[in-house]
Amino acid sequence: MSRVLQIAVFGAMTVAVPAAITYAHHSGTMFDDKKQVTVEGVVKEFQYTNPHSWLLVDVTNPDGTVTTWGFEAEGPNTLLQAKIRRSDFAPGTKLTISGFPMRDGRPAAAWTKAVRADGVEFYPRGRNPGIQ
Amino acid sequence: MMRVASGFCVAALFASALVGVEAQDRPQQPAAEWRQKHDFGLKYRTASELYQALRTAARGGKQNPPFSELPDWSGLWTQAGGGSFVAPGPAGIGPTLTPKAAAAVKEGQALAAQGISYDENLSECGPPGFPRWLVIPFLREFIVRPEQTWLSSETVNNVRRIYTDGRGHPSPQDAYPLYYGDSIGFWDGQKLVIHTSQLMARSMGRNQPEQSEQMETVETWEKIDARTIVADAWIYDPAIYQQPWYLQRRYSQVANEDKLLRMNYWHCGENPNNEVYKTPEGNTQYRDFRFTPSDAAPQAPPR
Numbered sequence: 303m304s305r306v307l308q309i310a311v312f313g314a315m316t317v318a319v320p321a322a323i324t325y326a327h328h329s330g331t332m333f334d335d336k337k338q339v340t341v342e343g344v345v346k347e348f349q350y351t352n353p354h355s356w357l358l359v360d361v362t363n364p365d366g367t368v369t370t371w372g373f374e375a376e377g378p379n380t381l382l383q384a385k386i387r388r389s390d391f392a393p394g395t396k397l398t399i400s401g402f403p404m405r406d407g408r409p410a411a412a413w414t415k416a417v418r419a420d421g422v423e424f425y426p427r428g429r430n431p432g433i434q
Numbered sequence: 435m436m437r438v439a440s441g442f443c444v445a446a447l448f449a450s451a452l453v454g455v456e457a458q459d460r461p462q463q464p465a466a467e468w469r470q471k472h473d474f475g476l477k478y479r480t481a482s483e484l485y486q487a488l489r490t491a492a493r494g495g496k497q498n499p500p501f502s503e504l505p506d507w508s509g510l511w512t513q514a515g516g517g518s519f520v521a522p523g524p525a526g527i528g529p530t531l532t533p534k535a536a537a538a539v540k541e542g543q544a545l546a547a548q549g550i551s552y553d554e555n556l557s558e559c560g561p562p563g564f565p566r567w568l569v570i571p572f573l574r575e576f577i578v579r580p581e582q583t584w585l586s587s588e589t590v591n592n593v594r595r596i597y598t599d600g601r602g603h604p605s606p607q608d609a610y611p612l613y614y615g616d617s618i619g620f621w622d623g624q625k626l627v628i629h630t631s632q633l634m635a636r637s638m639g640r641n642q643p644e645q646s647e648q649m650e651t652v653e654t655w656e657k658i659d660a661r662t663i664v665a666d667a668w669i670y671d672p673a674i675y676q677q678p679w680y681l682q683r684r685y686s687q688v689a690n691e692d693k694l695l696r697m698n699y700w701h702c703g704e705n706p707n708n709e710v711y712k713t714p715e716g717n718t719q720y721r722d723f724r725f726t727p728s729d730a731a732p733q734a735p736p737r
Binding site: 346 | 588589699
């Protein structure tokens with residue numbers, strides 16, 4: 303059964319300085335980098351497009367309905383440098399995926415991490431990203 | 435099943451990250467070198483004078499040099515940090531801004547602190563233009579030929595052409611504003627020296643001041659090791675700077691062993707999920723997403 307893990311994280315002191323996400327086409331201010339949303343689901347489509355890519359994931363809600371979430375990343379050349387190929391997320395791939403959620407509550411996020419059912423991890427923005 | 439859990443993050447440190455790419459970059463240049471090159475620019479009243487001084491020092495420089503004398507800048511490159519248009523350089527010295535530019539910087543910082551940012555150029559698939567071109571991310575490719583050098587970037591598919599065939603700029607009477615200006619240059623050994631004029635009045639970046647048509651620049655480009663190209667840039671624009679401003683940018687070669695990375699054409703309208711608009715507050719927001727067939731007819735917010 304798919305499930306949604308909504309992890310609210312708030313500011314805390316730490317010595318780690320994140321690598322800021324680079325948004326060249328547009329600002330990333332629509333995403334809330336003080337929160338993380340994590341969902342489990344199945345890949346619907348990997349829109350491997352410029353200047354931003356979208357990994358669409360079908361998530362089954364507690365009531366049995368399905369919500370399609372969109373996880374945004376940079377374009378193909380940036381994803382390739384992060385070792386993420388289009389074929390890594392074929393439709394039907396089961397995964398757990400995380401990101402900075404939209405501030406307005408729509409089911410979308412700036413993609414930060416994905417773990418496929420086979421345990422392989424993907425970090426499209428490095429292991430410690432922040433919004434820029 | 436849904437659950438909410440408290441967590442630990444670095445969010446408290448993100449506030450200052452809500453600024454342009456330019457201001458985030460860490461200076462890598464030694465302070466003494468930065469100071470020397472900054473002060474060198476102060477000796478010349480105009481970019482043309484600085485360019486001519488460099489040309490004189492290079493004994494006229496070379497135009498149309500044979501291929502055998504040109505450097506190898508092949509491969510793919512990406513920006514690797516360096517100075518900013520408005521932030522202090524490595525020596526701790528900032529640009530002497532005009533009152534108008536200083537006010538624009540202050541306003542931009544206030545907006546950034548509120549998380550408000552919209553890109554009047556790139557969000558609508560417009561070109562970054564020059565000198566913003568120096569600091570934009572993503573892949574670059576440099577094509578060096580005797581008569582001209584192409585400095586290209588995949589961001590909105592741009593190419594700067596640097597003519598090294600001996601031509602000058604168009605006459606002032608025939609000049610007209612261009613996003614990337616008009617660039618001529620010469621070779622000083624393995625170093626490319628560039629003079630750029632005919633630039634367009636427009637924003638230098640998100641929450642940054644506006645450059646004017648009076649802006650002119652001088653750059654020197656040189657490969658300092660197998661994986662690094664350094665560009666020194668002196669910017670003259672009386673609308674922004676009361677004195678010429680100097681910054682250095684670095685470009686690193688991108689590993690591409692499997693040859694999958696390629697310069698590709700991209701357009702912001704390629705995927706409707708990437709469409710953004712400017713909110714009444716001046717911020718950036720996505721239009722309605724098209725994640726499912728039922729999303730096919732969105733109620734788009736007004737432009």
